[in-house]
Amino acid sequence: MKTLGMDIKDAALSDHKNIQRNLLHTDYLISPNKFTYEKLLQSHDIFSLFNGKIADIGYPRVDSMFHADKNKIRKRLSIPFDKKIILFAPTWRGKVNQETDTSRKLHEELTELKEKMGDEYIILLKTHYFAYKFFENRGMANICVPEWMDTNELLSIVDLLITDYSSIFFDFLPSKKPIIFYGDDYDFYEKERGFYIEVNELPGPFCTTIQGVIDEIHQLQIVKEQYEGKYNQFLQNYCYHDDGNATERFIDIVLKGKESENVIKNENNKKKILFYCGGFYNNGITISAINLMNNLDYSKYEIVVIESSELHDGKENNIKKLHPNVSVLYRVGSWNMTIKEWYQHQLVVRRGLYSKVMRRNAPKSMYKRELSRMLGNANFDIVVDFGGYNSFWTLLFACGSDKKKCIYLHNIMMKEYEKVINGDYKHRKNLKIIFSLYRYFDKIISVSESANSENFNDLHQYIDHAKEKMVYVNNVINYKHVLTMKDQKRLINFENQQFLILSGGNTELGVLDLKGVAVPQEQNINFINIARLSPEKDQETLIHAFAKVTEVEEKARLYIVGEGPLEQQLKHLVQSLGIGNKVYFTGQIENPFVLLNQCDCFILSSEYEGQGLVLLEALILEKPVIGTNVPGIKSVLADGYGKLIDHNVEALKQAMITFIEEGMEMKEFDYVGYNRDAIEMFHSEVI
16 A cells, blocks of 8 residues: 555655665565556566566465464464454554654554443554564553464454554455554655555545544444445455465465466566666766667667665756656665685776786676676666766676677766876776776777777777777757756846846745846856866866956856866956956756856867767757867867867957957757767667
8 A cells, every 4th residue: 555665755766775676686576466566566666677477376474364273363362252353453654763653652542442342342453563662662562462473364363454554454355354444644644655545445444533443343334335345346456366375376386386377477578778877976977878868769678777876966866857767776785705806806996907817817707796686687688888987887897798788988088087186186096997898898989079089099909899899979969958948047136136046946944045146138248168167177278268358348257057176266266367256156057058048158168078068058059159179079069060269268268259249150050960860879889
């Protein structure tokens, strides 16, 4: 009745990860009905990925209710044979390791029931095992059915069940005895957890007070007649195998290997592709991955993303942007290794797999084993390291036994290897290993033609058959999203100035939290840069050039959109140049397109680029574009799509002044045709 896995309303992004992994390792999933196995697999995001057998045979545990020795159970519980039995069996409240103590409340309700039901009934309290400890701690364990008593055997002697949202009522249904539902916190529980079955569909009355329960018990014959139709419908939908013989069917299928029409293999003929997408940070790699997966044909392909379960700013929001048909698996636990394998792995981390000796002694079986530990019985036709910067995932994919392996190069990778941020080589440790692993991949894919040329020149010596393996596939764009979001403009007046709301706008407990930026004014010339605040994007050179532009044109303004390690340094530079009232740092914003659409010219001052996805987004909005003549940008702006300039202060200054004085003629960008070609390139090289 209660939601599971991802369907739980207040669940964190990867709360279901451990059950998800257990299910992927499962050879047989024993299910009581179709409804249950479908909800279980769907809510754990593996419905079409599950590679085990589903035995839709009923639960063996329910057999105990049919075959239990009722007289023996009554004797064990000291229940007179002339008494009818009511079982009060509420579910637990709270979360695992955060259970709510309801022992006092349940004791009061049990006392009231006993007082008002008289001598006709014996009332038993059966608590969830998570809640039983609270009764023990209060010295009240004696009022509960002992934990050692099997629940399904107990149900064999029960004449009436009172429960709330517990699945115990499904097990009790085959007894064909009445059920009364009692939940005084339904609205809260529905909001926090959620239900698959509405209370008005249940095979018995739903009460919100204990007095309501007592009233229904006093007219039990009417209740039976009133709910007979729903009761029978529930039996047909959920209990069609509960006949006392599920154990026998289990033994025949699982232990004796007999064929059965009740065994289902959840198979399809789709090509299965596994992606690692780089951690879903707020960057171009994430946007490219989301765009690509929103343009694939899910009637042909089963797309699965594997990720670490650790969260960071933006990760949950970015994963939610994936196409709903994409399954996301989360790594839980840690890999298993021998001491020898640990030492071998440390050598790999320090030296990479450049030499034959290192390749021969690398713990490849350990890497395969870790992939198997995470994926269980799932098999893939293609694996794609779409991130390309994380040596852990590259090692696993490189050493896996999948049919085809691809890795993406989103930038000029040797430049990334040499990049220094705040005195540290940001990517050197990982890339030193990753470069040596390219030889294990079937395709090494740059995201533009010019980037591929640079990467080939720098890296071909590490790759056998580099000319055939090193290719390029342009990034896919989401032009519909760009065109829609450009008009999602929200404005607010504050202290006689109009601001464009960049984020926030929701009220919580009467507090309005907003982030905004001054609206670009038509009388000004508004330049905009959207990029990570990182050395390769070189906003420092842009700011120096813009400062010189303001000496010529007082109405020039510059909007810098993005976040990164150089943010404070760049802000200090702006202040030191005396242009703090003309340069606006917006930080990372969810919808940059509405601000981009309000500006006059997009400018990208990068030292190097893989492709520069934001260039394409600016072209979709028909914005004039200025970009440095470096790999990646060159591939986009060539043939008249924008102004290519040298990478220096003077060239940037002159390009902006020329735009202010003369404007810019631009070739129309066919974004529909571009996307069609990009998808075709992906199909050709990857699929």
